[in-house]
Amino acid sequence: MSWLLSSSSESILVGTVGLESSKVIWEALNIAFASQNGAKVMQHKLQLQTLKKGNMPMSEYLNKIKSLCDLLTSVGHGIDESDQVLHVLSGLGAEYNHVIVSVTSRLEPCSLREAHAILLSYENRLELSDGISTAGEIFSVNLTTQGPSSTFRRGGGNQNHRGRGFYANQFQGNRGRGA
Structure with missing residues (x-):
């Protein structure tokens, strides 16, 4: 009993005041820590169930x-x-539906390591396709907004139209070419 009391912090000692045996003290401590442990379990489970990738x-x-x-x-x-694989999949957005169907419809269960590899690879593919479409959108915007006075240059273009940009050289037809 003296060892339990001497090794306890003040906040723990408050819950043991008046208890008469080491067995009773031990049971009180067990109940106190078990309830804290139960609260932590519930908190972590809730966080796991509600976590979204976003x-x-x-x-x-x-x-x-x-x-x-x-x-x-x-x-x-x-x-x-x-269950870990299912928690991972449940927090994914609609852009991962193809992967979710692929992983959940397998005959053999997908290991956590496989799921991680598949998801990381798929994310890379998404980023690549987003980068390509974004670059395409930027290029498209440049083409439509800059017109003939574009700052694009065409290497070795017609000397008569130097400085007028790529579009002037590209779409000038036969004018100024001596034809």
Whole structure:
């Protein structure tokens, strides 16, 4: 009993005042910490169930899921691998529907490691296609807004129209070419 009392902090001692045996003190501490542990379990499970990828990079999202699963494991409530995969997939947006269908419709369950690799690869593909469409949109905007006075230059263009830009050289027809 003296060891339990001497090794406890003041905040813990408050809950043990008046208790008469080490067994009773131990049970009181067990109940106090079990309720705190239960609250932590519920908090971590709720965070895991409600976590959404949103605008987070995939690697950050996957790390958050892993951290929450690790926290649950540390308090005695581990999440099995197939449930971890489902938690990962449930937090993804509609742009990942193709991957979700692919992973969930397999005959053999997808491992967590495979799911991570597939999702990271798919995110890279999305970023590449977004980059291509964004570059295409920028190029399209430049083509429509800059017109003949464009700052684009065509290497070795017609000397008579130097400085008038790419469009002047490109669409001038036979004018000024001595034809």
